[in-house]
Structures are given as C-alpha cells and as structure tokens.
Amino acid sequence: MSTPPRKLRIATTSLAGCFGCHMSFLDIDEHLFELVELVEFDRSPLTDIKEVGPCDIGLIEGGVCNAENVHVLRAFRRNCKTLIALGACAVNGGLPAQRNHLPLSECLREVYQFRPGIANGQIPNDPELPLPLDKVRPIHEVVRVDYFLPGCPPSGPAIWKFLTDLIAGRTPRLSGGLLHYD
Amino acid sequence: MTRQFLLDGQPVPFEDGQSILEAARQAGHYIPSLCWHKDFPAHGSCKLCIVKAAGRHVSACATPAREGWEVESNTPEMNGERRGLLQMLFVEGNHFCPSCEKSGNCELQALGYEYEMLSPRFRHFYPERPVDASHPDVLLDFNRCIFCELCVRASRDVDGKAVFALTGRGIDKHLVVNAESGRLADTDFSKDDLAAHICPVGVILHKGPGFAVPIGERDYDRESIRQKKLRDEEASS
Numbered sequence: 100m101s102t103p104p105r106k107l108r109i110a111t112t113s114l115a116g117c118f119g120c121h122m123s124f125l126d127i128d129e130h131l132f133e134l135v136e137l138v139e140f141d142r143s144p145l146t147d148i149k150e151v152g153p154c155d156i157g158l159i160e161g162g163v164c165n166a167e168n169v170h171v172l173r174a175f176r177r178n179c180k181t182l183i184a185l186g187a188c189a190v191n192g193g194l195p196a197q198r199n200h201l202p203l204s205e206c207l208r209e210v211y212q213f214r215p216g217i218a219n220g221q222i223p224n225d226p227e228l229p230l231p232l233d234k235v236r237p238i239h240e241v242v243r244v245d246y247f248l249p250g251c252p253p254s255g256p257a258i259w260k261f262l263t264d265l266i267a268g269r270t271p272r273l274s275g276g277l278l279h280y281d
Numbered sequence: 282m283t284r285q286f287l288l289d290g291q292p293v294p295f296e297d298g299q300s301i302l303e304a305a306r307q308a309g310h311y312i313p314s315l316c317w318h319k320d321f322p323a324h325g326s327c328k329l330c331i332v333k334a335a336g337r338h339v340s341a342c343a344t345p346a347r348e349g350w351e352v353e354s355n356t357p358e359m360n361g362e363r364r365g366l367l368q369m370l371f372v373e374g375n376h377f378c379p380s381c382e383k384s385g386n387c388e389l390q391a392l393g394y395e396y397e398m399l400s401p402r403f404r405h406f407y408p409e410r411p412v413d414a415s416h417p418d419v420l421l422d423f424n425r426c427i428f429c430e431l432c433v434r435a436s437r438d439v440d441g442k443a444v445f446a447l448t449g450r451g452i453d454k455h456l457v458v459n460a461e462s463g464r465l466a467d468t469d470f471s472k473d474d475l476a477a478h479i480c481p482v483g484v485i486l487h488k489g490p491g492f493a494v495p496i497g498e499r500d501y502d503r504e505s506i507r508q509k510k511l512r513d514e515e516a517s518s
Contacts, residue, residue, distance in 0.1 A: 179480050184400070187379050191371070191401050194380065200409040240404055247400035251379035278394050280378035281385065 107155040107266060110141040110179060114168040115195040115235055116161025118144070119252045120186035126255030139268055151175050156265065157182045159244075162192040163236045167229035173247075176242040181265065182256075187251040187280065189238050196235040203233050246271055250279050283443055286350040289348065295346040302330050302341035305354070306514045311507045312354050313363060313392055315481050316429035317342040319517075327429055328366050329392060332359060367393055368402045375407060375424035376482075382491055383483030385499025389427060391506035394415045406452075413458065413468035418488055425483045426456045432485060436476035456484070 107199040113121060121144055140152040141152055151157070151171075154273070157179030163169055187193040198206050212220040238244055248261050248271075264271040283294045288305050295304035300323060305312050308435060315327040325343035328490040332341045333353040341354070353359055370376075376386045392398075428447055433456075436444040447459070448457045460467035471477070477485055496502070500509060 116343065124297060187377070190399075191377070191405065192407075193377065196405075196407065197375075197377065197380070200375075201352065201409040234407060237401065237405065239402075244400070272397075273399070274397060276502075278399070279502075280390055280393065281381075 107138045108141050108153070109138045109143070109156045109158065109186075110151045110154045110175060111143040111145070111158040112151075112171055112175065113144070114159060114161035114172060114189070114238070115164035116186065116188050116193075116205075117158070120158075120160040120189075123250075123252035123255055124185075124258055127259045128255065130259050132256075134262070149215050151178045154179045156262075157183065159183065159184045159238050160185045162188045162195055162233065163238060163241050164168050164195050165229040165231045169232075169241060172238055172242055181245045181264075182242065183261075184238050184247045186253055187249055190247050190249045192235045192237045193251065194252065196237075199234045203231055207231075248273070251281055254279070284346075284348045286346050286348065286352055288352045289355050293346075293352075295436060299313075299346055300342055301332060301339075301344050301346050301350075301352055304346045305341065306510070307518065308513060309515070310354075311511055312341045313395065313506070314342055315388055315392070315427060316431065318431055318434075318479070321431070321434050324430055324434070327370075327427065329363055331362050331366070338362075362391070362488065364396045364398050365402075367396060367398050368400070370427050371398075372401050372403045372405045373408070374409065374426060376397070377424075380423075381425065381483045382486050383497055385494075385502050387483055387501070388481035388506060391501035391509075394501065395506050398502070410455065412474075413463075413465050415464040416470065418472035419465065419470070419477055420486045420488055421456075421458070421465055422484055422486060423456055427482055428454060428456070431481065432456075432476040435479045436470070436474060440474040440476055442469055442474065444468045444474075444476060491501045 103244045111121065137167065141147045141154045151174050157175040159175060159182065160171065163172060184190050188195060191200070207222045211222045250257060257273055259278055261271045261273060285292045286292045288310055291310065293304050293308045293310065301312060301319060312332065312386050314330045314332050316324040317330060323343040325340045328340060331338055331340040334344060334350050378390055386388060412423065413421040430447060433445045433447065436442050446457055446459060448453055449455050450489050457463060458465050458468060472487060
C-alpha cells in the first residue's frame with residue numbers, strides 16, 4: 100500500500116499590507132478544497148500560528164515598513180524553501196511606499212499631533228511598538244525572493260494559476276490576462 | 282527592385298531613409314517603443330526598440346534600414362534586454378499602478394505585461410517629484426515621467442508653445458514647465474494641445490475623467506500593446 104504524498108507546507112503573512120491579497124487568495128473559492136488536499140498551512144492568518152516553522156512555500160503580502168516586518172520577513176526566508184512576493188506592496192512597496200518622499204517625523208506628527216480633532220496628541224513611543232523604518236521597502240530589497248506575483252491584489256485566478264504551477268513543479272507563469280499591476 | 286532586410290528571418294521591404302522600426306511596423310511586424318512617434322523624428326531615448334542588426338545592438342527607431350541586414354528583434358535575448366530596460370524605468374520613477382489614473386491605458390505598463398515583467402529586480406530610487414495641480418484642466422504628475430520628450434516635442438514643434446523641457450543631467454534629469462513660477466497654470470498650455478494628449482505614461486492627466494472607464498475595461502485590459510499598435514498602424518496606412 101502506498102502512502103499518500105506528503106502535503107506541501109505553506110506559510111502566509113501580511114507585512115505593510117492591507118490583507119487584500121489574503122482576501123483575494125480566498126477568492127479562489129472552491130479551489131480551496133483542492134488546495135487543502137495538496138497543502139497544509141503553517142503560520143498564516145488562516146491558522147493563527149504565530150511563528151513560522153519549516154515550510155515549502157512562503158507567501159508575503161505587503162512591503163517592509165518597520166523593524167518587526169524585517170524580523171518576520173527574515174524568519175520566513177530562513178524557513179521557506181520558496182519565498183513569493185504576493186501583490187503590489189511586496190513587489191514595489193505599493194501604497195505605504197508613497198510616504199517615502201516625506202520625512203518620517205513629518206508623517207508621524209501629521210497623524211498623531213496635527214490631525215483635526217486631536218488635542219494634546221503625541222507620537223506613540225511605547226517600547227512594544229515596532230520602530231518604523233525611514234522608508235518603506237519592497238521585500239526583495241531585504242531578502243532574496245524567488246517569485247513575484249504582482250497585482251493590487253493579484254486576482255484569485257492569477258493566484259490559483261501561480262500556485263498550481265508551483266505545486267506541479269512548473270515554473271509559474273502569468274501571461275495573457277492574468278498579469279496585472281493594478 | 283524593392284530593397285529588403287530580414288527581421289527575425291522574415292523579409293521586410295523598405296524605402297530609402299526608413300528606419301528599421303518604421304519599415305517593420307509598416308510591414309505588420311511589431312517592434313516595441315515608448316519615445317517613438319511616427320509624426321516626429323526619432324528620439325532614441327527609451328531604447329525599448331533595441332534590436333540586433335548585423336550583430337550589433339542598435340535602436341531600431343534611429344537606425345536606417347540597410348539592404349540585406351539580418352535583424353533580430355523578437356528573440357529571448359532581445360526581449361530579455363527589453364525587460365531589463367523596463368525594470369530600470371520602473372525603479373527610476375515612482376510607478377504605483379494601483380493608484381494611477383492612467384493604469385490600463387499606460388504604454389509603460391502595457392510593455393511590462395507584453396514582456397512579462399514580474400519583478401522590479403533593482404533597488405527603487407523613490408525620487409522626490411512633487412505634482413503640479415495648478416492648471417484648471419490638466420494635472421502633471423512628474424513621478425511617472427520617463428523622459429521620452431514627446432510632450433516637449435509636441436508642444437515645441439506642433440503646438441508652437443514650448444511649454445515643456447527636460448533639465449538636469451543623469452539621475453537629476455527632470456521635466457520642467459516653461460514659466461517663471463514653474464507652474465503649468467502660468468503657461469499658455471491648453472487641454473486641446475497635442476502635448477496634452479501624447480504622454481505614453483501617466484504624467485499629463487486630464488482632470489475630470491478619472492476612473493470613468495473602470496480598471497479592467499481599459500485599452501490594455503482588452504488587448505496587448507502589440508495588437509493595439511499593429512491595428513493602429515494598419516488603420517493609419
């Protein structure tokens with residue numbers, strides 16, 4: 100009697116992202132049933148596991164905007180055989196990177212001190228809060244990235260095509276209507 | 282007897298003085314371009330039309346066709362070079378497609394799709410380029426400028442206004458507006474100028490239309506830039 104093939108282990112996380120790519124991941128709809136036959140989830144918002152363990156595939160949504168993002172991203176790189184930048188923010192910094200031409204202190208003051216309706220506001224400095232970086236970076240500027248899946252968010256069909264290619268051992272390819280940057 | 286060269290093994294006829302790119306487009310073959318426009322002399326700055334002619338890399342828009350040349354264009358090597366050029370153009374400016382009104386109608390983006398550019402590959406410059414919203418009808422978002430000079434040429438040579446210019450050198454090069462204040466509102470620029478309709482990317486944007494045509498139903502959501510450009514060429518000939 101042959102044993103069923105080992106399930107691939109996948110971890111996912113959102114760094115400086117909006118979880119839109121994760122929502123789009125859920126948009127593969129009924130393919131989720133096929134997917135769970137082939138894979139099991141490690142750290143992910145779907146499992147609520149807090150630390151990433153050894154995995155085959157890591158999906159990173161969002162860019163790198165603070166010290167905790169760097170920490171999580173490096174842990175994913177250490178543990179995942181294949182690391183994937185999922186969505187526009189992981190690929191080029193995306194919306195959060197629009198603050199890159201402004202001094203960080205100005206951004207923080209604008210939000211926590213000068214915003215209308217705020218009285219006696221101060222910039223949060225609790226030691227538990229991760230320190231923001233001066234610029235938001237796409238993940239390939241911090242760790243080596245194996246594949247990039249652009250889109251804001253990448254569509255469900257694009258994510259499904261990408262994952263099925265990868266799981267089947269093919270080089271993932273998004274052509275025709277599946278490749279979008281918006 | 283018609284003179285011809287070989288483009289990826291296909292014979293392409295040409296007339297004296299015609300560039301490789303012009304002759305190829307006329308014969309229904311696509312060589313990509315961003316800064317080239319059939320109504321203006323070749324500019325040769327974007328380098329997307331790079332081909333290998335007689336063993337050398339040249340800009341197809343600026344190189345006259347020669348009898349008997351063997352030109353390589355749609356090959357893995359040349360398309361790889363183009364992907365690299367696109368990646369450099371993307372990291373040099375601030376190209377955030379999801380928040381750009383030109384998304385879906387942008388030639389830079391469409392070429393990214395055409396050549397399957399998935400990653401920026403290089404480190405982003407994130408240059409600081411403030412927008413100019415002074416004009417009542419048109420917004421200038423310099424973040425997306427690729428220095429093709431099409432607006433410069435159209436404004437100077439067709440509109441007769443010389444509203445735009447490039448200034449600075451190397452990495453400091455940028456598009457400026459010809460007014461003491463530097464603001465578009467203080468020029469005689471009009472939304473009906475050719476320069477207002479020629480930007481291949483999302484720098485010169487008309488105020489108002491915004492997302493009237495939704496993302497997903499725009500030019501390059503419907504067809505590839507290769508198909509569109511060949512169709513436009515056929516329609517104009």
